[in-house]
Amino acid sequence: MARFKGALIGCGFFAVNQMHGWRDLADVEIVAICDRDPERLKIVGDQFGVARRYASADEMFSDGGFDFVDIATTVGSHRALVELAARHKVPAICQKPFAPTLADAKAMVAAAEAAGIPLMIHENFRWQTPILAVRQVLDSGAIGAPFWGRVSFRSGFDVFSGQPYLAKGKRFIIEDLGIHSLDIARFLFGDATRMTARTRRINPAIAGEDVATMLLDHEGGVTSIVDVSYATRLPEEPFPETFVEIDGDRGTLRLGKDYRLTVHSPDGTTQSTVAPSLLPWASRPWHNIQESVALIQRHWIERLAAGREPDTSGRDNLKTFALVEAAYLSAERGETVSLGELLA
Ligand code: NAD
Ligand code: 89V
Secondary structure, three states, X not given: OOOEEEEEEOOOOOHHHHHHHHHHOOOEEEEEEEOOOHHHHXXXXXXXXXXXXXXXXXHHHHHOOOOXXXXXXXXXXXXXXXXXXXXXXXXXXXXXXXXXXXXXXXXXXXXXXXXXXXXXXXXXXXXXXXXXHHHHHHHHOOOOOEEEEEEEEXXXXXXXXXXXXXXXXXXXXXXXXXHHHHHHHHHHHOOEEEEEEEEEOOOOOOOOOOEEEEEEEEOOOOEEEEEEEOOOOOOOOOOOOOEEEEEEOOOEEXXXXXXXXXXXXOOEEEEEEOOOOOOOOOOOOOHHXXXXXXXXXXXXXXXXXXXXXXXXXXXXXXXXXHHHHHHHHHHHHOOOEEHHHHHO
C-alpha cells in the first residue's frame, strides 16, 4: 500500500504531467481527482485509473481519505482551494502563480500556518537539471563570488495553443513565465531588494505584456538581469530553455542553447552538456520542464515524510511573487521599487 495518498484538483493541460510524476513515485498513490469539467475528469481518471472522481472540491475534502492535495487549477481558484485544504488540515501543493495578488498569497500562507499544514508552491523551474548544474558550479566555488548574472528566456513559441487563457489576461509574461525566471534568480543569487522593470506588448492578438526586462539588486551584492520574451524569433527555437550567464570574481559561467554549460576560471575552461533526461512519458521540447515536475514532487514527499518545510514553501514563494508584483509596479510607474515595502 502507498505510504502517501494524494488528491489532485484541476485535470487540465499541465496536470497530466503531475499525474505521471506521482505515478512514478513508489510511495504515492493519487486516490481522488477533481475537476468541474466532466470531460477533463473522465480523460484523466481513465488514463490514470483513478476511481474517485469529483466535480466539487468541497465534496472531495468532505469524503477525505488522502494525506495531501495537489492543486493544479489556474490562478483564480488557488486561494479558495488552499484555504479549503487548510480548513480540512490537509497539506497542500499549489501551482504557480501563487495567487492573483500578493495580499491573497499572504493570506494563503497565514491560513496554512494557522492550520499547521505544509504549503508548497509548485515552482519547478529551479528543479530543472541544467539549473541545478549551474547552482552546483556556484556552490563549488569554481568561479568565485558572483557579482553579476543574467537569467534569460527568449522565445517565439506558440504557448497559446496549449494554454489559451494566457492570451486573455491583462498580465501575461511576468506572471506566467517571468515568475519562474525570477525564482531562478533568487535561487542562484539570493533574495532581491530592489526591482526596475520595463515591459512591452509586441503580439497585438494578446491582452498582456509579452516582453519584460528586469534589473534586480540582490542582498549579497549581485546585480542581475532577468529578461523574458515570447516575441523573439530566432533561427533555432530554444523553448523552453533558460539561458544563464554569471560573472564571478574568479571566472565565468555560461549556460546556453542545447543545455551547453561553459565554466571558465584560472583552473581552465570546461564545457559540458547538462541536458535533462527524457522520461518515458515525456516529450520534446517539454522534457526539461516535465523532469522538473517529477523532481519537485519527489522533494515534496521527502519533506512531508521528514516533517520539514519544502524549499519552495508558501513563505519562501512570497518573495518570488513579490518580485512579480514589484516588476509590474516598476514598469507602470517607471521607477525602481523596493521589495521591503511589498513584503512588510
Ligand atoms: P487548464 O485550464 O488547462 O486546467 C485547469 C483545470 O482546472 C481545468 O480543467 C478546469 O476545469 C479546472 N478547474 C479550475 N478551477 C477549478 C475548481 N475550482 N475546481 C475544480 N476544477 C477546477 O490550465 P493549465 O494550463 O493546466 O494550468 C494550470 C496551472 O498550472 C496554472 O496555474 C498554470 O500557470 C500552471 N502551469 C504550470 C507550469 C509549470 O511548469 N509549473 C506549466 C504550465 C502551467
Ligand atoms: O510554466 C508555465 O507556466 C507555462 C510555460 C512554460 C509554457 O510558460 O505556462
